Amino acid sequence: MKNLFIGVLIGVVIALGIFHVCDRNGGSSATGGDSLFLNAVYARPDTEQVRENTRRLHQLRENAITRAVAKVSPAVVGINVLQVRRIVQKSPFNIDDPLWRAIFPELFRDRVYEQRIKSLGSGFLVSPDGYLITNEHVVENAAEIVVTMTNGKHYEAELVGSDWVTDIALLKIEGENFPYIEMGDSDDLIVGEWVIALGNPFGLFELNDKPTVTVGVISAVDRDWGRTETGRLYLDMIQTDAAINHGNSGGPLVNSLGQVIGMNTFIYTGSRYQEGFVGIGFAIPINRIKEVVREIKEKGGINRNYWLGILKVQDLNPFIISALGLNVDYGAIIAQIEPRSPAAKAGLKEEDVIIALNGQRIENAQHLVDVLENMDLKVGDVLTFTVVRGKTKMDIQVTLKPLPR
DSSP states (O other): OHHHHHHHHHHHHHHHHHHHHHHHOOSSSSHHHHHHHHHHHHHOOOOHHHHHHHHHHHHOOOOOHHHHHHGGGGGGEEEEEEEEEEEEEOOOOOOHHHHHHHHHHHHOOOOOEEEEEEEEEEEOOSSSSSEEEEOOOHHHTEEEEEEETTTTTTEEEEEEETTTTTTTTEOOOOOSOOOOOOOOTTTOOOOOOOOEEEEOGGHHHHTTOOOEEEEEEEEEEEEEEEOOTTTTTEEEEEEEEEETTTTTTTTTTEETEEEEEEEEEEESSSSTHHHHHHHHOOEEEEEHHHHHOOOOOOOHSSOOEEEEEEEEEEOOOHHHHHHHTOSOOSSSEEEETTTTTTHHHTTOOOOOEEEEETEEEEHHHHHHHHHTSSSSOOOTTEEEEEEEEEEEEEEEEEEEOOOOO
């Protein structure tokens, strides 16, 4: 028992000595030492560690969509347009009396005045030297076009050229080294693949100079609207459920690789009286845009004043079929053709029966007219007519020429 007491006492003395040495050499008490140790432990996830954790979390949140948005957003622009419209106000007086018109000319004269209207839309840069694309209806009748970049800079844009029929316009701003979007291939689309619509709906771009981003899928491809009420021709359209609203017109539709595959153009609401987005939007395919833009750059525009030379066609009937000894009962027979026209020079003749155009079966005369109206035709295009002459079937190619002056 005595030996145990002596051992404990020796242990206490040794411990006190060690504590004294630590206190003298370390300059702190036991409580202070514990505090420093705890502080060191809690400080170990310092600013560098927090940054590393944040970086890792950010990487986990990234995906193909966010990367594509980051890649293309700097090349998306807001477009503000000042349009000048010419308004004609008819005179309310319909008195066709030369005397009264001579005495009170102001009462019978139509009033013409100009109305200045502000509108907006979207666009996207396609080259580092400042070429950008938008819809023609965004810049139609524009007296002034101002482009706003995502860095807040404003540029006055020049209209290089446009095509009213396909609703495509090419603009140019002065400068260099602009961000731009890579063009994709709209012939290589997958129904159901993710797409991103970017633009300036309702002018929201101007709040902080950043485009609005919406995400959806390709709902369908090759949607042919034909010639609409406005007279524009929308063919091979891309359908998407990515939200598109007023002001989105002219903005890019982008795939998950950050390539532009189409230009957002209009929405389908299902009613004349409903204007909001209901999940069906349409974009002009980028391959069509490439063709139009190339011709605008080379020729300044699209020449649609083409010359074909078929003046009159009519339906077949039993008497014509019998008289000409035809072995077909459908098609449109050429009743009149213009001499020295492209059609005549290519070999088409009166009494030829057109049964197909570019491989599409022609039922009758009106069908032929409808098919021609709904084709995106311009000078230089080649049409292949499949005709029956007597009992012989042949293909004749006609190259469209400019209208003679």
